[in-house]
Amino acid sequence: MKEQKIAVLGCGLWGRNIVRNFYNLNALGMVCDLDDDNLAKVREQYPNVKTTKDFHDILNSDEITGVVVVTPSHTHFKFVKAMLEAGKHVYVEKPISTVAQEARDLTDLADKKGLVLMVGHLLLYHPAVNRLKMLVEEGALGDIVYAQSDRLNINYFKNDRSVMWDLAPHDVSMISYVLGKNPESVISAIGCSSDRNDIMDITHIGIKMEGGAVAHITDSWITPKKHVQLLVRGTKKTAILDDTVPEHKLTIYDNFKAGSSENIQLDYLEIEPLKLECQHFISCCENGKKARSDGENGFIVVSILEEAEKIMLGDRAKNLDKVDFALSRTKK
Incomplete structure (x- = not known):
């Protein structure tokens, strides 16, 4: 070898x-x-x-x-x-x-x-994400009907076509991996530029997954307080994975019993993904x-993000091809 x-x-x-x-x-x-x-x-x-x-x-x-x-x-x-x-x-x-x-x-x-x-x-190598994937495969949540991923943080440089291109690859790949289903099509895609140009610094996209589940993804470069959370809703239970907390990252809630929650034990969490x-x-x-x-x-x-950009910007997406983005994420 x-x-x-x-x-x-x-x-x-x-x-x-x-x-x-x-x-x-x-x-x-x-x-x-x-x-x-x-x-x-x-x-x-x-x-x-x-x-x-x-x-x-x-x-x-x-x-x-x-x-x-x-x-x-x-x-x-x-x-x-x-x-x-x-x-x-x-x-x-x-x-x-x-x-x-x-x-x-x-x-x-x-x-x-x-x-x-x-x-x-x-995130496909994150122990908590892999534990959640196991729960989905075991049927612990029931049939999956919905997933929501929020990835909100601050970025002062914005050297990319949009926050969607910067962060949403994490969300799309993670949801697809956890559900074991590929994304089929973009249902909706909207964005906002706080700088009032074509570089969207907050985006919301809706995706239809194989099997009929719907995924909603929100990404932000303009949120001073970091928020990173994945919700997966099944017909029996709902899982929330919060990657900003040091422990109890993965919690399961019964859909039909108020106040019921279960912290899921995670293996190898101390190993850097x-x-x-x-x-x-x-x-x-x-x-x-x-x-x-x-x-x-x-x-x-x-393919999914390209489709979302076209829905979000229409012909204005071509303007981004002309932007001279820096060769560093931390330089103008």
Whole structure:
């Protein structure tokens, strides 16, 4: 079994967490970033790790077997395509792209070359989410009729097409995974821009799932008090997963008995979900297995969000193609 050496492309706010995890897993081979300050921090913390400002150094390295792309979403297609063509396994942060056809093309390319393509749908590796999925599969909630995911926080930079593209990949992928059903179509999609432009910083989308359940998703960049919660309603019971609390994250309520609640015991909650996700990528690279959050999963999510954007903005969505988004999430 060949030893896996992973390169990380992009080591900003989120990328540095991925760098830390692959380093701790003894798999980090190289880090690439355009920002001198970011690379200086990597060299200070991990003096034996190679650093570069040129992503071609990753492409041309025989040592590097896999690459994690942690760059802004509008750059994903270019970088992922180049890495796959160079024969590298790829783990790309969500969304895989902001264009469904690009996501399809990347998935097909990975399949053609026999490479792993994994999308950073982090919550599919969260112990609480996986426990909730088990409850749904066991029928503990009854037949699922409704799911609601709220992901509200503050973002001062807004370097993306909208909050929907930034956060909703988590919600769509998580609901689909927990229910074991793919999204079928967008029922409704509305948004608001507090800056009065076409970049929506709060969005609400309604989705019809396979089997008839309805999902509602709300995402916000303008909420000073963080609120992250998933509700899943069955014909018997309702589950609420609150990821902002340190314990009792998952609670079950009887639909027909007031004041009844049950805190669900969770295993492995002390393990960082990102570590589990990074371990999964290494395992897939070693064994040649498809990732839990593979390219097909990424394509399905992007297709739904693309449809929602068209409903939300109509022809104005084309204006976002002309915006020169920054290459950093924390710079204008």
